Amino acid sequence: xxxxxxxxIQSRHLLWSLTKNDFKQKYVGNFxxxxxxxxxxxxxxxxxxxxxxxxxxxxxxxxxxxxLWLVAGMFPWFYFAEALSNGTNSIIAxxxxxxxxxxxxxxxxxxxxxxxxxxxxxxxxxxYGMFLYYGYTPTLYWLQVFYxxxxxxxxxxxLSWITSSVVVFFKDMGQIVSMLIxxxxxxxxxxxxxxxxxxxxxxxxELNPLVYIIEGYRNSMIYHKWFxxxxxxTLYYWSVTAVIFVVGSITFKKLRPHFSDVL
Numbered sequence: 342x343x344x345x346x347x348x349x350i351q352s353r354h355l356l357w358s359l360t361k362n363d364f365k366q367k368y369v370g371n372f373x374x375x376x377x378x379x380x381x382x383x384x385x386x387x388x389x390x391x392x393x394x395x396x397x398x399x400x401x402x403x404x405x406x407x408x409l410w411l412v413a414g415m416f417p418w419f420y421f422a423e424a425l426s427n428g429t430n431s432i433i434a435x436x437x438x439x440x441x442x443x444x445x446x447x448x449x450x451x452x453x454x455x456x457x458x459x460x461x462x463x464x465x466x467x468x469y470g471m472f473l474y475y476g477y478t479p480t481l482y483w484l485q486v487f488y489x490x491x492x493x494x495x496x497x498x499x500l501s502w503i504t505s506s507v508v509v510f511f512k513d514m515g516q517i518v519s520m521l522i523x524x525x526x527x528x529x530x531x532x533x534x535x536x537x538x539x540x541x542x543x544x545x546x547e548l549n550p551l552v553y554i555i556e557g558y559r560n561s562m563i564y565h566k567w568f569x570x571x572x573x574x575t576l577y578y579w580s581v582t583a584v585i586f587v588v589g590s591i592t593f594k595k596l597r598p599h600f601s602d603v604l
Contacts, residue, residue: 356448360455379463382419386412405563406475412468413559414531420461421493422522427453428501429518432509439600447593450501454494485561488568493554496582502589506596509603529555553578
């Protein structure tokens with residue numbers, strides 16, 4: 342881990358350069374360019390706001406405006422879905438770097454991660470703006486969002502190591518990840534509250550580590566609850582994340598020597 346962190350610091354300028362290039366390449370040729378990274382999610386939120394707040398006149402969740410409750414869950418999911426999808430293709434997309442022995446290939450999944458973080462930070466402050474617009478005063482709990490951002494980023498790095506190394510040999514992995522992201526969107530309490538399910542079944546839903554992140558954003562913005570107040574979920578999340586991180590690093594290390602042959 343220390344060696345990996347050291348390599349990140351040593352390669353920080355190259356990583357930032359590759360991140361900016363990755364960000365631009367996604368929207369090259371479009372008139373609005375990289376602005377689409379912000380326009381598309383914003384349009385999605387506006388559509389949901391119009392449909393649920395204006396059209397269906399959705400009832401508040403726990404006396405809290407539904408749209409604010411919704412965005413507190415959707416924004417972290419947007420980040421997770423985009424980062425994992427792009428992270429899965431990070432090795433194939435940067436195949437020209439794989440054969441360069443001076444470059445640590447395990448850093449490649451960080452590039453789409455950083456690219457997605459840039460967009461996500463915009464929406465974090467956009468979310469702050471929405472809460473202010475609805476008359477809610479900023480609190481220290483709002484800063485806890487950045488803890489959950491770090492937590493999900495560690496999980497994403499471990500998952501990206503697994504999927505990006507496997508997809509080099511098994512192309513269907515990309516489609517499997519896309520399918521799992523679609524299923525995960527509806528199985529994770531983003532549009533629906535976990536309280537709708539009987540208490541005795543909560544543990545089944547909470548096996549999904551993304552529940553910790555989604556609920557964490559809402560605890561920070563809405564319910565004003567610190568992450569250490571639910572120590573069992575925090576320990577569970579970091580235990581699962583640690584296992585995925587270790588498995589991801591081992592998988593990547595084992596498959597790395599064969600990348601250049603296949604690519």
